[in-house]
Amino acid sequence: MTGETLIEASHISVSRGSVTVLKDVSFALHKGEIVTIVGPNGSGKSTMVRALIGALPASAGKIIRLPGLRIGYVPQRLHIERTLPMSVRRFFDLPKRIDASALSDVINKVHVEHLLERQMIDLSGGQFQRVLLARALLGNPQVLVLDEATQGLDQRGSAEFYQQVEAVRNELGCAVLMVSHELHVVMSASDRVICLNGHICCEGAPDVVSSQPEYRALFGTDTRGALALYRHEHDHSHSHDHDHDHDHDLGHGHGDSARSPSQDSNSDAAG
Ligand SMILES: Nc1ncnc2c1ncn2[C@@H]1O[C@H](COP(=O)(O)OP(=O)(O)OP(=O)(O)O)[C@@H](O)[C@H]1O
Ligand SMILES: [Mg+2]
Numbered sequence: 360m361t362g363e364t365l366i367e368a369s370h371i372s373v374s375r376g377s378v379t380v381l382k383d384v385s386f387a388l389h390k391g392e393i394v395t396i397v398g399p400n401g402s403g404k405s406t407m408v409r410a411l412i413g414a415l416p417a418s419a420g421k422i423i424r425l426p427g428l429r430i431g432y433v434p435q436r437l438h439i440e441r442t443l444p445m446s447v448r449r450f451f452d453l454p455k456r457i458d459a460s461a462l463s464d465v466i467n468k469v470h471v472e473h474l475l476e477r478q479m480i481d482l483s484g485g486q487f488q489r490v491l492l493a494r495a496l497l498g499n500p501q502v503l504v505l506d507e508a509t510q511g512l513d514q515r516g517s518a519e520f521y522q523q524v525e526a527v528r529n530e531l532g533c534a535v536l537m538v539s540h541e542l543h544v545v546m547s548a549s550d551r552v553i554c555l556n557g558h559i560c561c562e563g564a565p566d567v568v569s570s571q572p573e574y575r576a577l578f579g580t581d582t583r584g585a586l587a588l589y590r591h592e593h594d595h596s597h598s599h600d601h602d603h604d605h606d607h608d609l610g611h612g613h614g615d616s617a618r619s620p621s622q623d624s625n626s627d628a629a630g
Pocket of ligand 2: 406
């Protein structure tokens with residue numbers, strides 16, 4: 360996890376309209392690591408990743424990206440016009456035609472070959488997300504950014520998707536920045552989990568509790584270890600003056616029955 364720094368944000372603030380959505384956020388993403396950002400709706404997760412990739416300006420602070428950094432970005436929302444026929448193959452060729460060998464490389468990696476002639480609007484949720492992942496990989500990214508990539512997928516679908524992402528990371532060596540609003544279930548392969556609520560509340564390694572019977576009861580046994588409970592403590596107070604709801608109960612106590620004291624390893628990074 361001590362790879363080259365790909366993106367580094369120092370004390371950034373980001374405003375949307377008149378509201379400061381992110382305040383004093385510092386973050387670095389290194390080669391090959393998987394980082395998951397969790398936080399309740401409206402906590403600034405999408406804003407943060409968009410600022411990191413340069414799609415939104417920071418109103419304060421500084422963001423440094425490795426020169427020429429290749430980023431594959433799957434946005435949270437992608438609207439496909441239902442009345443417009445578009446096959447998966449055509450979708451891959453937008454906005455510009457993709458080289459055939461690059462395409463065959465990626466479709467083999469992400470197993471979407473059988474979907475190429477299907478219509479985008481006919482894909483199941485899991486197939487759709489897989490196609491978006493494949494498209495993001497077409498540019499051979501050094502950083503893969505997935506904003507709520509498992510939205511609409513059931514537990515098994517999420518687990519499979521996470522396994523796919525981990526395999527891609529292992530093969531390409533790219534860094535992965537994931538966003539999830541599921542506060543208690545994250546990809547177990549995450550090297551770090553960042554809890555965001557307008558600022559970084561805390562960060563740490565996800566607790567892997569898959570050996571516990573309570574975990575298995577909650578999450579089943581067929582996720583092949585792709586999901587883990589993440590537990591963190593908010594033992595700091597919020598004295599800053601910006602405008603967020605801080606309902607930190609949202610971040611507490613998940614998976615209580617499945618954790619053991621020895622797994623309480625997350626540290627508080629801000630306060
Ligand atoms: N274009 C915009 N103009 C004004 N405010 C915005 C705009 N986009 C986002 N916001 C506000 O910024 C805040 C953070 O939004 P953001 O989309 O980053 O949250 P999020 O953590 O990704 O939420 P979710 O889990 O719902 O995706 C919200 O209060 C949102 O209403
Ligand atoms: Mg979002």
